[in-house]
Amino acid sequence: MARYVARRVLQMLPVMIGTTLLIFVMVWALPGDPFAGRCGQRPCSDAFVAAETARLHLDQSLPVQYGYFLWNMLHGDFGTVANGDTVLHQMIRAFPITLKLTTVAIAFEVVLGIGVGILAALRRGRAFDRATLLSSLVVISLPVFVIGFLVQYIFGVRLGFFRVTVASGAPWRDLIMPGFVLASLSLAFVLRLTRASLLETLNADHVRTAIAKGLPRGMVVRRHVVRNSLIPVITYIGADIGTLLGGAIVTEGIFNIQGIGGLIFSAVKLRENATVVSVTTVVVLIVLVVNLLIDLFYAVLDPRIRYE
Amino acid sequence: MTEIDQTAPLLQVRNLNVLFRTRDGVAHAVNGVDLDLAAGQTLAVLGESGSGKSVTAQAIMGILDMPPAEITSGTVKFRGQDLLAMPEKVRRTYRAQKISMIFQDALSALNPVYTVGFQIGELFTVHRGMSRKDAKKKSIELMERVRIPGAASRVNDYPHQFSGGMRQRIMIAMAIALEPDIIIADEPTTALDVTVQAQIMELLAEMRRETGSGLILITHDLGVVAEVADRISVMYAGRVVEHGTAEEVFATPAHPYTRGLLDSMPKLIGEDSRLYAIPGLPPSLTNVPPGCPFSPRCPRAEDICRHDPPPPEIELWSQRTSACHFAEEVVAHGVR
Amino acid sequence: MSDPDAFAALGTIHDAPGGPEAAVTGPGRTLAGDAWETLRSSWVFWGSLVLIAFFVVMAAFPGLFTHVDPASCQAARARVEPSSSAWFGYDVQGCDVYARTIYGARASIVVGTIATLTAMTLGSTVGIYAGFFGGLVDSLLSRLTDIFFAIPLLLGSIIILTSIPTPTGSAFFSILKVSLALAALGWTSTARVARSSVIQVKQADFVSASRALGASRTWMIRKHIVPNAIAPVIVITTISLGSFIGAEATLSYLGIGLQPPVISWGIAINDAAPYVRSTPHMLFFPALFLSLTVLAFISLGDVVREALDPKAM
Numbered sequence: 001m002a003r004y005v006a007r008r009v010l011q012m013l014p015v016m017i018g019t020t021l022l023i024f025v026m027v028w029a030l031p032g033d034p035f036a037g038r039c040g041q042r043p044c045s046d047a048f049v050a051a052e053t054a055r056l057h058l059d060q061s062l063p064v065q066y067g068y069f070l071w072n073m074l075h076g077d078f079g080t081v082a083n084g085d086t087v088l089h090q091m092i093r094a095f096p097i098t099l100k101l102t103t104v105a106i107a108f109e110v111v112l113g114i115g116v117g118i119l120a121a122l123r124r125g126r127a128f129d130r131a132t133l134l135s136s137l138v139v140i141s142l143p144v145f146v147i148g149f150l151v152q153y154i155f156g157v158r159l160g161f162f163r164v165t166v167a168s169g170a171p172w173r174d175l176i177m178p179g180f181v182l183a184s185l186s187l188a189f190v191l192r193l194t195r196a197s198l199l200e201t202l203n204a205d206h207v208r209t210a211i212a213k214g215l216p217r218g219m220v221v222r223r224h225v226v227r228n229s230l231i232p233v234i235t236y237i238g239a240d241i242g243t244l245l246g247g248a249i250v251t252e253g254i255f256n257i258q259g260i261g262g263l264i265f266s267a268v269k270l271r272e273n274a275t276v277v278s279v280t281t282v283v284v285l286i287v288l289v290v291n292l293l294i295d296l297f298y299a300v301l302d303p304r305i306r307y308e
Numbered sequence: 309m310t311e312i313d314q315t316a317p318l319l320q321v322r323n324l325n326v327l328f329r330t331r332d333g334v335a336h337a338v339n340g341v342d343l344d345l346a347a348g349q350t351l352a353v354l355g356e357s358g359s360g361k362s363v364t365a366q367a368i369m370g371i372l373d374m375p376p377a378e379i380t381s382g383t384v385k386f387r388g389q390d391l392l393a394m395p396e397k398v399r400r401t402y403r404a405q406k407i408s409m410i411f412q413d414a415l416s417a418l419n420p421v422y423t424v425g426f427q428i429g430e431l432f433t434v435h436r437g438m439s440r441k442d443a444k445k446k447s448i449e450l451m452e453r454v455r456i457p458g459a460a461s462r463v464n465d466y467p468h469q470f471s472g473g474m475r476q477r478i479m480i481a482m483a484i485a486l487e488p489d490i491i492i493a494d495e496p497t498t499a500l501d502v503t504v505q506a507q508i509m510e511l512l513a514e515m516r517r518e519t520g521s522g523l524i525l526i527t528h529d530l531g532v533v534a535e536v537a538d539r540i541s542v543m544y545a546g547r548v549v550e551h552g553t554a555e556e557v558f559a560t561p562a563h564p565y566t567r568g569l570l571d572s573m574p575k576l577i578g579e580d581s582r583l584y585a586i587p588g589l590p591p592s593l594t595n596v597p598p599g600c601p602f603s604p605r606c607p608r609a610e611d612i613c614r615h616d617p618p619p620p621e622i623e624l625w626s627q628r629t630s631a632c633h634f635a636e637e638v639v640a641h642g643v644r
Numbered sequence: 645m646s647d648p649d650a651f652a653a654l655g656t657i658h659d660a661p662g663g664p665e666a667a668v669t670g671p672g673r674t675l676a677g678d679a680w681e682t683l684r685s686s687w688v689f690w691g692s693l694v695l696i697a698f699f700v701v702m703a704a705f706p707g708l709f710t711h712v713d714p715a716s717c718q719a720a721r722a723r724v725e726p727s728s729s730a731w732f733g734y735d736v737q738g739c740d741v742y743a744r745t746i747y748g749a750r751a752s753i754v755v756g757t758i759a760t761l762t763a764m765t766l767g768s769t770v771g772i773y774a775g776f777f778g779g780l781v782d783s784l785l786s787r788l789t790d791i792f793f794a795i796p797l798l799l800g801s802i803i804i805l806t807s808i809p810t811p812t813g814s815a816f817f818s819i820l821k822v823s824l825a826l827a828a829l830g831w832t833s834t835a836r837v838a839r840s841s842v843i844q845v846k847q848a849d850f851v852s853a854s855r856a857l858g859a860s861r862t863w864m865i866r867k868h869i870v871p872n873a874i875a876p877v878i879v880i881t882t883i884s885l886g887s888f889i890g891a892e893a894t895l896s897y898l899g900i901g902l903q904p905p906v907i908s909w910g911i912a913i914n915d916a917a918p919y920v921r922s923t924p925h926m927l928f929f930p931a932l933f934l935s936l937t938v939l940a941f942i943s944l945g946d947v948v949r950e951a952l953d954p955k956a957m
Contacts, residue, residue: 014791018790019791019794022792023795023803026803027806027807137942137943137946141886141890141935141938142890142935143890143893143894143938145897146913149917149924149927153920157921206416206417206420208411208417209417209419211371211403212371212403212404213431214401214403214431215434216400216434223422249799249802249898250894250897250898253898268802268899276802287794287796302421303468304420304468
């Protein structure tokens with residue numbers, strides 16, 4: 001097990017370096033004027049260009065630039081925003097809100113996704129099953145913002161169940177609609193995955209053995225069916241946490257949530273590229289770490305992995 | 309559990325019929341099968357894939373998936389008690405305690421996420437009310453009994469950490485754990501290397517002797533049968549075509565199919581230069597031909613064989629039957 | 645926006661412990677032959693194909709569907725509701741929503757197609773080489789794939805698109821830029837699928853036999869590996885097409901995708917977004933067409949994948 005952990009961690013390091021390097025290259029090293037379009041609609045002032053060149057050491061070679069980029073990041077220096085606030089400060093403020101939204105989304109995924117998935121598997125082939133398969137396919141196909149607008153319109157504007165946009169400070173009640181929208185895509189996947197996994201496990205040989213051992217039906221299902229079939233599902237949900245943390249841009253934009261996604265959303269609209277890059281890099285790194293943790297957790301659930 | 313009659317035969321299957329409803333039609337997997345097993349005896353159920361032998365075993369255990377399977381008629385009497393007529397709650401108490409089963413592929417038959425100690429121990433915690441600790445001790449005992457080296461530490465290992473032969477020993481350990489009266493072994497050595505096969509069969513025979521249980525050995529391998537079986541029932545297309553002692557069936561088979569099986573075994577001595585094989589293929593179970601199911605391939609077949617009704621079980625002498633119109637001839641003179 | 649990777653992962657559940665292992669295709673009946681039999685009778689298959697054909701025709705010949713010029717906008721008509729003269733109403737600038745929706749098909753589908761072709765070519769090449777050669781080549785290529793894979797499609801495209809300036813007014817350049825940005829990050833799912841299916845095929849006996857008979861490596865790749873490994877790649881390509889079309893719309897919604905004068909569904913939705921609560925018709929129709937297109941591709945991929953699944957036979 002220790003070897004497995006060590007191996008995964010070692011595998012992750014070059015990926016982290018490579019990813020941050022890739023992001024860096026994409027932003028600063030591509031041909032063209034690095035300041036084009038960076039100051040909104042107008043060309044940047046000479047003072048700004050000089051200051052940024054000095055801060056980011058753009059006059060030096062690429063590896064040096066990258067070095068400073070990493071160094072700055074490790075020190076928490078992500079640059080400043082137009083109104084003088086530091087990017088770091090904005091991220092610290094935004095993160096808890098995104099965390100709350102992610103929690104709501106995961107709750108939907110687990111309860112609805114797994115729950116309905118199990119029901120669909122048990123009612124295989126019947127109307128309920130077909131309906132869930134069809135609707136999950138539709139949800140997977142609709143881009144998030146379409147679902148977002150639909151839900152916002154139907155439940156917020158028309159039916160008035162919830163506030164259309166989220167109040168500042170993000171109270172839990174307001175996060176229900178956006179949480180559902182954010183979860184919708186993953187929910188559909190979790191549903192299908194649970195169903196498929198359960199169906200496959202129900203036919204497995206070891207279930208037959210458990211029955212032949214005279215175990216009561218309830219115990220067979222609990223111990224020998226559910227645990228085995230939920231492993232890929234839980235792994236997926238775990239991996240999804242990282243994606244949700246980083247990909248809530250559209251959802252937070254639609255519902256006006258001041259989380260990390262909203263931060264990126266407004267930065268993109270205002271063309272504050274430095275902010276976009278910094279926040280994105282941090283998010284990507286967090287996603288990598290979360291995925292690593294999930295991989296390790298997977299080894300706990302499935303003993304076969306530990307000895308690979 | 310109602311009173312068990314200790315004088316009644318250990319296992320008596322009569323007129324068992326099982327069918328499967330599939331997309332392609334109704335498959336008649338088991339047709340009027342009779343089987344007998346006495347205490348301490350080893351009965352080999354011999355037949356190729358699709359002959360219905362595994363389905364019969366699963367019907368006896370009561371682990372068939374119903375639907376798509378359906379037991380349309382028959383009785384399975386364990387010491388006089390019809391298992392098929394019992395409510396499931398009672399039936400469940402027989403499994404593993406009175407009748408246990410060993411499956412073919414131990415790797416898929418064992419749950420990969422639990423230790424082998426846990427899986428063996430389950431039998432004790434569920435059926436004997438033991439604590440986990442005591443159950444674990446029992447597991448180690450059993451693992452030693454089936455000769456798994458280092459049992460005390462290996463009890464915490466997972467199935468994939470064992471070799472094929474070791475895994476099959478674990479299955480045997482689970483089967484004998486609660487000292488059942490009948491052990492059903494469904495192709496226990498088919499998935500193993502030849503050398504390991506011999507070891508496992510030896511172990512199985514030894515365990516059977518120690519526990520005094522009856523053993524039903526399901527196999528298609530004649531070599532395995534010759535070593536351990538007391539009695540043989542040969543199955544083809546869902547029917548039993550022949551019953552007899554091992555010696556009788558091997559020396560003087562009473563059915564053309566058995567004859568064909570024996571003839572297809574490669575022999576070291578003899579003038580034949582080519583291997584004999586029974587021509588043709590077994591019938592599709594959804595579309596069984598009228599009359600004797602073996603008639604399309606039988607060198608001895610005549611008109612009466614091709615028409616319904618199929619040949620009845622002809623009793624040649626005590627406990628020696630054959631489902632062939634010409635059974636006596638086949639016994640006396642052979643087929644070709 | 646759907647993630648092609650996650651969707652592909654749904655395909656076969658290798659991970660549920662105790663479940664049957666995936667089988668490589670056996671001899672005799674071909675997988676393709678069996679798959680065709682299943683597909684022929686599936687209404688989802690035909691329905692998706694019809695929808696796709698419909699939208700492709702719309703993209704190629706918008707004039708067949710409307711005679712109205714999507715660029716003739718009159719401010720006076722801004723945000724007028726649908727009526728019999730303008731079925732989908734008018735948008736923010738007074739342009740005919742129906743016309744813009746019809747003409748918008750072209751850009752959306754073209755972006756999706758270019759992105760997918762590029763991603764598929766790049767991804768398959770990387771995947772096939774990684775899977776076939778194994779060893780150091782595999783390690784390097786896999787690490788490279790991991791690096792690109794770690795960057796979420798949306799975030800990565802945002803970075804690329806904000807970094808490369810677009811000369812305004814060039815529709816061609818805009819389309820190309822968005823397509824390549826999507827492909828640059830989206831090739832990883834194809835690479836992974838290609839690699840794992842090549843590895844599966846490589847272990848098959850007929851490949852060893854072929855090598856024993858002296859076949860050269862390129863020959864084996866061409867004649868044996870590619871035809872057998874291609875099925876999952878086809879599935880993920882179809883699904884990716886749908887995803888990329890959705891991704892383009894999302895990027896345009898964020899304002900960094902296609903730029904005017906290009907007309908696409910994403911741009912139409914972006915323009916209509918602020919008014920969704922008062923005049924939803926401006927957003928509804930392009931969103932409907934977009935959703936149907938994406939749905940068609942993803943359903944097609946889904947049904948083809950189920951047809952090609954050897955275990956379902």
